[in-house]
Amino acid sequence: MTFLSPTFLFLFLPVFLVVYTLFRREWRGLVLLAASLVFIAFQSKFYAAFYVGYLLVNYLFGRWLEKARDEDKSRKWALSISVMINVLLLVGFKLLLQYKADILAWNPGDAFGLNRWLRAFALPIGFSYTAFQIIAYLIDVANEITDSEKNLLRFANFTLMFPKMLSGPIERYRDIHTELADTPESFEQIANGLRRFIVGLGKKVLIADVVGKVVGQVFALDSPNIGPAYAWFALVGFAIQLYFDFSGYADMAIGIGQMMGFSFAENFNYPYIAKSVGEFWRRWHITLSSWFRDYIFLPIEISQRRNRRIPQQANLLLIFVLTGLWHGLTLNFVIWGCLFAMAMILESSFSGKWLKKLWTPLQHVWTLGWVLVAWVFFRSPNLLFAIKFFRSLLGLKPAVDYPFSQLIPFGLIDNSTWIALALGILLALPLGKMLNQWISQRLAGRPKLELAWLIVRDVLLMVLLVASVAMIASSGFTPGVYEQF
Amino acid sequence: MIDFDSLNEVFVMVFQDPEIRISAETTADDIDGWDSLSHVILISAIEDKYQITFTQREILRFRCVGDMLNCINQKLS
Structure with a gap:
């Protein structure tokens, strides 16, 4: 399940937000943890169980480090062991992912009875981000930059909170520990979070995915024997695709976080x-x-x-x-x-x-x-x-001539691709931010006009939402580039 | 005890900007050129000026100029 899958957009997220908002503040941590485990279980129930074990072990590491940090030798031992285990897990998973085809080819007879499992192996959702978050937490506890989290539920939410599982941001515990204890309630924050989420969705679906279709075709060729115009189109297109894909995901994660009362770190x-x-x-x-x-x-x-x-x-x-x-x-x-x-x-x-x-x-x-x-x-x-x-x-x-059918004639790059690319290039500049500031300055002290502008802005966001959803409905969605890491 | 004026002189020298005015809340975001490379130069310059040595943990705990000044004064006292 990704942020763009219909299950997430039309079922998981709305149900979660309604339940989360309806519950009293002291129960919201449990709602968030349950939702995060369901979110992970959509990828694999095994990994949901893995993550429970992972967070328990690191919770204990954090407590151990806090006790050991006054004595230099114990601190170094505790830190080395806890960080090393996290690094080994991350490297081990990445190695398995990288070399699983070679391992399968080397062991066709399935001598250890593990080939079925290995064939289906995928990196646990968000592990590169989660492991880095945990390593930072452990080092910060050892260096007395923060104390360890004593409340297991809060630590679980810090580790597994679903909005930042797919593509980060890599949060620091010291920056969100007060929000883990008690998230502030504000209608304005929910509205701002929703706006941010819609902007992120639009960036991903209407720009990154549209440009990405052509880019994907070029980079899927057996060999890129294409003219310089196609090559430059694909390269600039990829630069735009990657930025709007990844920053779109970051906007969606930050937006969901805001709706829940969290202020995640900016990633771009x-x-x-x-x-x-x-x-x-x-x-x-x-x-x-x-x-x-x-x-x-x-x-x-x-x-x-x-x-x-x-x-x-x-x-x-x-x-x-x-x-x-x-x-x-x-x-x-x-x-x-x-x-x-x-x-x-x-x-x-x-x-x-x-x-x-x-x-x-x-x-x-x-x-x-x-x-x-x-x-x-x-x-x-x-x-x-x-x-x-x-x-x-x-x-x-x-060096080698490939059949023309493998190349992408410029005619196949339709108007929507050109529009998405042009918009991408324009919006990669802070023009929208400057325009918004300029309008806000002009309207300052004129409440009626300010209100009118806010309404116009929200209507435009609604149009963006409808267009994004229509695009997903008509042409499906592609997973985020940074989800694979 | 040293004050912000004294510490300001180190900042002016390291970042080569006579306009710099530090306060307790000043962070790397507030000073042009204060990146990870210049941070280490700044730390060494402070150590040289006040004849002190920070531990690694002390340096990693600095979040703002106020933290730095407190740590320097603790060492000097």
């Missing part, structure tokens, strides 16, 4: 307007990049500040390779991470000062250049495909 801040790769990473998947900054990069840098043994460049390379591997244990993701690390190393050296003095449009060209090249590795199924795709982008003659 118009990343494509960044003037440097460093700035891009402060605007893109913010909760993941800040996680790597706070729990890997900074501790290493701080410990090395007096006696440097690891150069800062190596530290940058480490966190970006790890960021790549978080997405999947493939060579393409490693190269993707190395590319961003290379850009960051250049920016942190003399080139950074040079970049700041450049004409602003050239700063954008620099940033988008790195990002687009990195997206080729991110989206290509393998390294060979990525290399051939670069040849297509540069208009070099394909």
Whole structure:
């Protein structure tokens, strides 16, 4: 079940919200936990049971760490064991997912009787996000940044809360622990949450999915022997698809959170307007990049500040390779991470000062250049495909001629794709935000006009909702790109 | 005991901006250029100026400039 499946949109979410709102505040934690377990059980009942065990173990780790943190040696032991178990689980799941076909091929006789289970294996829903959240929590408890959660129900909701299971945001316990204890009630917050959810739905269904259909066709080719125009269309289209897909999901998660009284962390801040790769990473998947900054990069840098043994460049390379591997244990993701690390190393050296003095449009060209090249590795199924795709982008003659039926003639990219792409490019800029601010300033102190504008805005949102639902009904939905991680 | 004026001098030097005025609530979001790379330079500059050494945990616990100042004053006293 995803946010776009009819079961979620027309049954699960409305029923949950009504029940959640009707219950007294002290019972809402139980309602939320029950809903989250049902949400996970839709993927697999086994994983719902797994997650119950997982949260119990980590609840105990948190309590243990709090007791052990006054004594340095015990603290280090407790932290190493608890974090290591979480890391091993995450890496183990990712390895199984990556190599299950090879394991099945190596063991065709099913010597251990596990092949049926292995064939059906999928990553537990949201585990990459959940494990990172838990690791951050454990480190924060060990460093006395927060106390451990004593209430098991609150800890369970922190771990399993369904809106952030699919694609994050990766929440910090210290930021939402007061809301876990008691969520504030406000009609305005529910209305704002609903608005945010509709915007996210529209971004995903009307832009990401429409552009994504063509992008998907190009990247599903056996070999990308296409002309440069198609290749550039597919690459820019993918950049738009990924942003609107992922940020649309983040909007929906934040919106549902708001309707329940939670303020989740923002995950995006118009990343494509960044003037440097460093700035891009402060605007893109913010909760993941800040996680790597706070729990890997900074501790290493701080410990090395007096006696440097690891150069800062190596530290940058480490966190970006790890960021790549978080997405999947493939060579393409490693190269993707190395590319961003290379850009960051250049920016942190003399080139950074040079970049700041450049004409602003050239700063954008620099940033988008790195990002687009990195997206080729991110989206290509393998390294060979990525290399051939670069040849297509540069208009070099394909090495092998493929039948025309495998190519996508421009005629098949219909008007709706062009409109979605154009809208995507426009809305990737903060134009809507600026327009909203401009109108609000103009109408300040004129209550009747302000009310009229609010009504117009909500009517437009209703139109957006109807259009999104109609689109799902007519052409189905595609799962979010970041759900797979 | 040191005050914000004294600490402000370190910020002005590290971020090369004479206009900076810090307060207890100032965070990295409020100062242009205060990223993870410059954060470590700032910490080292503070340690050098006041002849103190922060522990790793102390540094990781800083959420705002007020936390920093409290920690410095604790060490100096």
